[in-house]
Amino acid sequence: MKRTFAVAIGGAAGQGVATPGVIYARIFARRGLHLYAYNAYQSIIRGGHTFLTIRTGPDRVTNQGDRIDLMIPLNQDTMDRHLGLLGEGAAVIYNSDSIQPGTPPPGVRLCPLPVSQLQHNARAKQEQNTLAVAASLSMLGVAFQPLEEMLIQQFKKKGDAVVKDNTESARTAYQYATDHFEPFPNPLPMTDNKYAVLTGNMALAMGGAAAGVKFYCAYPMSPSTGVLHWMASHARQAGIMVRQVEDEIGVINMAIGAAQSGCRAMCATSGGGFALMTEGLGMAGMIETPVVVIDVQRAGPSTGVPTKTEQGDLWQMLGAGHGDYPRAIATPTDIVDCFKIIPEMFNLVDKFQCPGIVLGDLLLSEGHASADPSELDFNPPIDRGELITSANGNGANGYKRYLFTESGISPRAIPGVKGHAHTVATDEHMEDGVLISDEFTNPIKRRQMMEKRQRKIAGIEAAVPPPELVGPRDAEVTLIGWGSTQGVIQEAIELLGDEGITANQLQIRWMVPLHGDAIVEQLRGARHTIIVENNHSGQFARYLRSETSFVADGHIRKYDGEPFMPHHIVEAVKDQLAGKTKLSVPMHEIMV
Template structure:
């Protein structure tokens, strides 16, 4: 019985993680707790820092020093980390950053789930630089995402961002122990044991050598014969700054191209998305990250009910398999993106990367994860031509009433009868909710809740007798 936070920490340890830094922030804190409690046994130095700015710089520093490093936070903490993310891209230092998403914006709803930080990860920090963004689908996938992220970070000397969310990070699920093998590949890329000059290369050591792959030889600081500058300013192959009055347009252009060439190699290593289910389905459900399980179950329910449904899921969000995705989707009859945010961030990302616009969008942003029946109902409405009704449902009106009761009636009442009233003085249909005493069941008053806005328009208490 594990969570995604648990297995991603285990996978990172299996892959040789040696340094982890964090500042406690829900829902990522369990990764810190587990690694701290297993620090000595697993040989991982764990540092709780004073804030997320320190957290990410510690992790980048550890990666620069030659050890496998990782840090984790949630959206608000990641916002503080973003300047350092591009620093890792510029000085070509490996680091893994986990964002366990929660409902936003700002402090938002720390104990509820959302997939609202995709845009943030894609746009993190200034300028163009190579990065990898991935979103594992379940607890087992989290284990191997930890392995893969560390390998990619070191092989291509860049930051790797892993997007989890509260649903995946803290939800408990059963996993076959045999599925989590400790025997995992460890790929360190162009990490040299000695400098080229020490090996007889008369050209000396070029930390940022402009190689065909974009990946340059990397040595651990302190290696004899490999002194160099790791600067956040633009630089030449040896790390010498070319900014300000020494700016050199030709070197700048080729150095930027060198860094971005890494993305070609990264994409070649990542498996493309694959369609799950019948190729000739009536409906194709599209998702990313933690929604895999619920979409998979909803697709089965729809197929059983007579709507043949398949499923296309994305783990690798940047770089993106644009060609493969478009080829698959253009052959689909009707496409529906399912994701837990308001604006359809992945649907927009898919369109931007592949040029393909999906037919429909099913979103959820109330802090709760999707249920299979919810997706099934929404898709059936789409197929049968019924428009989405986003007005306050009866169950939601009850929840709004309970919130009012908790705040204003000291939790000593409960909603009883709910009646929908169309004609009233509030400019929208309303729920007329009778509130009764929780113990005596005597009437306490009426609560008027807007069906379209959700606003509490009025509280009409029962007049006191006498």
């Protein structure tokens, strides 16, 4: 089993859950520890119930895990909701002035902090969360100094007095915990590494910057808005134009306009906004303009649950836009992959002159993870494909934007290049761009042009590697997942291994092209296949079946808005191997 430590902080929105989260994340990452943080919250600015889990350890941490080692309830509600879920060895640090503990499960330690007595300046209200963090660091065997540094950084704008109030109160709480609470049996480890901490949204945005995006536009929509925020705050340094547009229809069309002019252009939204973009996506397919659209899935349908995760937009992506046209769809498998996938996608769509969709979800986009700085490569390979940006050396006479070629790819001239003027049209057109839809139609030319565009599909398939089965070939069970579930499935497989059950994993990163034949080949001989996905109808299972006729032996699905925890998958696999069911829908025990 992985050696990890998980802290959970709960309270109402606006009570200050985020700040201690940032403090922990920084302290862990600077200590050379990996971390993963997931915040369960609601669509409310003040109030509700927010529950942040930060899990850390020396090895890469990919999910929130099954166990909370330390809980910091900032209000009574959090204590009441979650105390019963804690297991043996866990501890609860709480403000004993305002919170009643209730009866803890066996082996759970209560660590009451008399906050009002520990405050350096009774008139100034030192946040209880800072004191709790200080106490916890003492119990974890972490020196006080890193916290002191962070508090100085956090409060220096408010003046020396505030810095002193906070650092002194924190120091008192730290000492109080040292005097009164048993430390955790294993002090928090330390390594020589130094990690960056970022969200999936930041990774997607930075991946765009790395890919050479020069135009980014969006309409704010949870849980994709973080991409816009990063882009907007770094636009001037990075030389990226960022626009907030009146709606998502405007967004996709503006991005396509910028792409047509020759920029790498990107936009991000969630399912509802993507629905508005679909006509534009078809335009990119028809006029053969490369553009990258990020869809960050949230729980649908319709407005759904804006702050909850789901993998429910797959069929929307597959069918977005009417008519047939080539597209690429990638599903990044973790937060660092959100960064890496963007330059890959741009190279692909620039080469094949079609729209590309990066299909993430809230779990990735708002989750925090540690990353080795070397993983964030701002100099990835760039391939802009057959792009004509100057008239030099090009036989200008008779330029045909949609020249018939074997690959289906026609050299693309950007506006401003002499001798290459042409009109691109969403109407069907001939090689030179002239319409064959209005004054006259022509079934032969229509067929030729459709086939030209669709020929690109074979090239796209060849340009992307097929997925690979990871783990022993003869495993008892094969778990098939896509996108963000990679880490949690991987950990479930480790846990199954601890129980003597061998499992392997096939994780899908490219949804289109799917490489159906390769998948079927890899699954040939699999003893028991189970598809794991975060939706109700088994969207990937249905897609895989439609493309390959492959039918899995069982399914694990979750559609309550919360992500899988490793034990959900472990228990479901055991049930299914025992023949109890073919469809498991794990219950989410944490009420958030």
